[in-house]
Amino acid sequence: MVQQIQIAAATPGAAERVKLGPTDITISPLGIGTWSWGDTLFWQYGQSHTEADVQQAFQAAMRAGINFYDTAEIYGSHRSETLLGACVRASGQPVVVATKFMPFPWRLGKGNLLKALRLSLDRLGLASVDLYQVHQPLPPIQPEVWMAGMADAVEAGLVRAVGVSNYSAAWMRRSYAALAQRGLPLAANQVEYSLLQRAPEHNGVLQACRATGATLIAYSPLAMGILTGKYTPEHRPGGLRGMRYNAGYLARVQPLIALLRETGAKHGKNPAQIALNWVICKGAVPIPGAKNARQAEENAGALGWRLTDTEVAALDDMSERVTAKG
Numbered sequence: 001m002v003q004q005i006q007i008a009a010a011t012p013g014a015a016e017r018v019k020l021g022p023t024d025i026t027i028s029p030l031g032i033g034t035w036s037w038g039d040t041l042f043w044q045y046g047q048s049h050t051e052a053d054v055q056q057a058f059q060a061a062m063r064a065g066i067n068f069y070d071t072a073e074i075y076g077s078h079r080s081e082t083l084l085g086a087c088v089r090a091s092g093q094p095v096v097v098a099t100k101f102m103p104f105p106w107r108l109g110k111g112n113l114l115k116a117l118r119l120s121l122d123r124l125g126l127a128s129v130d131l132y133q134v135h136q137p138l139p140p141i142q143p144e145v146w147m148a149g150m151a152d153a154v155e156a157g158l159v160r161a162v163g164v165s166n167y168s169a170a171w172m173r174r175s176y177a178a179l180a181q182r183g184l185p186l187a188a189n190q191v192e193y194s195l196l197q198r199a200p201e202h203n204g205v206l207q208a209c210r211a212t213g214a215t216l217i218a219y220s221p222l223a224m225g226i227l228t229g230k231y232t233p234e235h236r237p238g239g240l241r242g243m244r245y246n247a248g249y250l251a252r253v254q255p256l257i258a259l260l261r262e263t264g265a266k267h268g269k270n271p272a273q274i275a276l277n278w279v280i281c282k283g284a285v286p287i288p289g290a291k292n293a294r295q296a297e298e299n300a301g302a303l304g305w306r307l308t309d310t311e312v313a314a315l316d317d318m319s320e321r322v323t324a325k326g
């Protein structure tokens, strides 16, 4: 049972809103990602955080003015959608909900998308979803097929805006063209983007977003927690994250963490807030995961102010240095 929430007085970021792509949907310039809500394998749901924690994370984020929440059918074996839906319905507030369709190789036609969408809506307890995204560019189905399914879903009133995720610039353009034939815009491409993952700047995706008007939604904007500065070679994250971010990697990125701290000291902000503000300064919408109210509140502290161009350039430079190969 989720408690009814009261929205407190406006916080510095509360009034900030940006358009989701070329749609009439307005979102906070930072959303909340809910992969960890219900996920035991990667994020240790049940050990590091509980149902009460994620409910409080949602409530804290809402109080801070965050109205954009991202989930997916596969997160926590469907539990993330169920948990988020309960929070949204209990809030009684307008919330922009994004979820995703996974194009598993056995899902061979657009009818599968409609079927999966209806199951997501059942779990969310909502009549429609604001943003529906194709989660991955998986073979064998071509993007035009999924975009046809998406357009059907919009026409059926089940989806307000269409997005993709992990799509290349080329697949984005094909999706954009297929939707345009049905008179619809491509609202977003959700890709990994952070100070430790700058690929969208080099692989054409950021440019394709600018050209098509789609919002770049930045996932893992804290590099799965590394950019908070709390993990070091001596104190690594557990489980699968510890394999991706090993001791050598964590040692290499410490100069960047030091610069995040130094920059943060000037603004009264912590490393996570600086790392998230950097994403916002790049014109993208970060969706940091939050396991509890403290993390949601801290991440909301990236709103309502901006780094200077000089600070962004210094962070760009340091991020390039610590991630350079060789």
Ligand SMILES: NC(=O)c1ccc[n+]([C@@H]2O[C@H](COP(=O)([O-])OP(=O)(O)OC[C@H]3O[C@@H](n4cnc5c(N)ncnc54)[C@H](OP(=O)(O)O)[C@@H]3O)[C@@H](O)[C@H]2O)c1
Pocket: 032, 033, 034, 035, 036, 043, 048, 070, 071, 135, 165, 166, 190, 191, 218, 219, 220, 221, 222, 223, 224, 225, 226, 228, 230, 237, 272, 287, 288, 289, 290, 291, 294, 295, 296, 298, 299
């Ligand atoms: N489309 C895709 O393929 C895709 C892929 C990945 C993610 N996503 C989306 O993007 C969202 C965010 O990405 P992510 O969860 O991978 O990584 P992230 O946002 O970079 O990191 C989230 C993790 O960092 C830690 N954390 C967050 N805020 C913190 C704070 N203020 N202080 C200390 N620790 C903090 C928490 O884990 P600990 O406390 O355990 O350290 C949290 O679970 C996901 O929830 C999901 O919605 C999408």
